[in-house]
Amino acid sequence: MIVLGIESSCDETAVSIVEDGHHVRSNIVSSQLAKHAPYGGVIPELAAREHLKSIGPVYEQALSEAQLTRDDIDAVSVTYNPGLLPALLVGLTFAKGLAATLDKPFIGISHFLAHVYGSFIGKQDILENSDSYPMIALVVSGGHTALILINEDGSARIVGQTLDDAAGEAFDKAAKILNLPYPGGPVIDKMSKSGNAQAVHFPRGLCPSPGHNVKPENRLNFSFSGVKTALLYHIKGNSDLSKEIVCPEFSESQLADIVASYQEAIVDALITKTFRACNDYDSKTVVVCGGVACNSRLREKMASAAAAAGLELVIAEPKYCTDNAAMIAGLAYYYLKEGQTSKFDLDAVPRLQAFKSVPFTR
Template identity: 40%
Template sequence: MKKKPIIIGIESSCDDTGVSIIQNRNVLSNIIIHQNIHKKYGGVVPELASRLHDKNIVKAVQEAILTAKINPYQIDAVSFTLGPGLIGSLLVGASFAKSFSMGLGIPLLTVNHIQAHILVHFIKNANINNSYPTFPFLGLVISGGHTQIIKVSDFFQMKLLGSTLDNSIGEILDKIAIILGFYYPGGPMIEYYSKNGNEKKFTFSKPTVNGLDFSFSGFKSNVLQFIKNKLKDNTFFIKQNISDICASIEKTIAEILLEKVQKAVLKTGIYTIVLAGGVSANHKIRKTFMSFGTKDNRYKIFIPKKEYTTDNGAMIAITGLMKYKRNLFDSIHVTPYAKFKMF
């Protein structure tokens, strides 16, 4: 019987060093080393991130192999994030992956970070449905760096339908969080305080953007101006209303995302929706999409389990596995790229 291929995935696009080993869509190990040092700077410092990747990557690979209970010579191919992301961080992952490939004499597989977030749903039991989405479907990628609607016709046939014209949803949450007095990353803090709040207490404007693109700068300005005006009359306004403010912010954001997805459905006739990216871990967004799918049975909603929302090596490994099966191998001379590229 032919052996099922074992793929190692290396993710280093931002500040998390992720290494995972997958066989037959099963995760044998999924190691993530976080860089908590960035909190004191209020955001990711690229130079620090790349240095820490360099420090952590060997440890993460060793731990992944040990946890998977295999030896390195059983690995059939190495996949890694080629882009988009922080170029210094990407170079660390690429350099290690190339060396690993050459040292073991195994093929190299490059992975697009955005595609990987979407394809994480093809890991066995990776989403709350414990099933695989069927093609075609609409992918909503929401993270610290991206907010996009993507039509997915096959594993490597994707078309960008809409994207943010300014900031990503993750960036907006972090910027609003600073005004509220939270530390970086601010999104989880807003979510934490929103759970006990009245989401109908305050109303914020929703940006009007034609087509399937997003814009969050106007929403951010509206929230900041609202807070500024309230503080003029009551310096304790934020402290006294923090839960209601956060809940109202989250409600508005979830509605903006859902309304855009509904427009995409009307345009494409595709009712299967797949959420992906770090912000898809947000409780309010998950609840909003699940509730909508329950009310309208035409929709099939796929939401990743929380361990597969943020950057991780498993999403790189599963994408690598799909490329391996199609013999989509890459040259040792490939170069990482920082900016988003069309699929």
């Protein structure tokens, strides 16, 4: 079955064609990074305008690379939640028009759950192995930081999530404070390689520490607002934080130490909570996905922690960590196998929709 997927939830216009859920025939992504970088973040209306310009050519390129015509498409899938509303609407409208024109099934996909599935593209054997369950999946990106429990019968639920900033957002905010380029995550990752991660102590949000206990209900939750505030205090000393932030001049080595220490605090919190969840739910597999899963320090420490715990680790390939449409089309295949499709009155939803199951374990 050949499924075309469309992704436009933020600032990447992506179209992919995937056969039988795992064979990626094409995966085209058009980035708007250069358009948004001057603003230090994504501007929703600008993103939508760029999607409108790009989606047609990206669609044609995806067909060409897959060596297919539109008549070869068996179904059309698209992200409909969560994301930036103006951006979502561009992809959703295009997908509906294409599905109606071709008279093919139409499937709306959760971008959040698609990130989880993206870790398993080309790894079908893990999904089909009953010994892989239960799984704990860490979805970590600019918009989300959450832990999902996935059972062999497909039942799934969030068992922990951020109470404030997402991890990727914390990286971007730090970069802005330190006058580093946008997006902050890749820049901080690269700079940290030459820094001392123990040079500055930053708090590990909602993680127990001497004199600080964590409420039971926050055992698996995250918080990254505190580490951002600690960074502000570090660069401003004891001065008034309500005043305009003016980052002092740091030497290259000082800056490397600061970002390495900041990154270490975020990564440590992610590791601590993830493996605490694995222990609580007797997980056999830990999954790491989303844009922040590209972070080299997170990948390194996840590998070490999984090996020490005797757990199988599944981390998405970098090209499937960041926003892409292969994860959309791949996940849609499993919904189609179950006979689940969407109606054309499906609307874009900016917020994450509640879910109770995933289709790809069965």
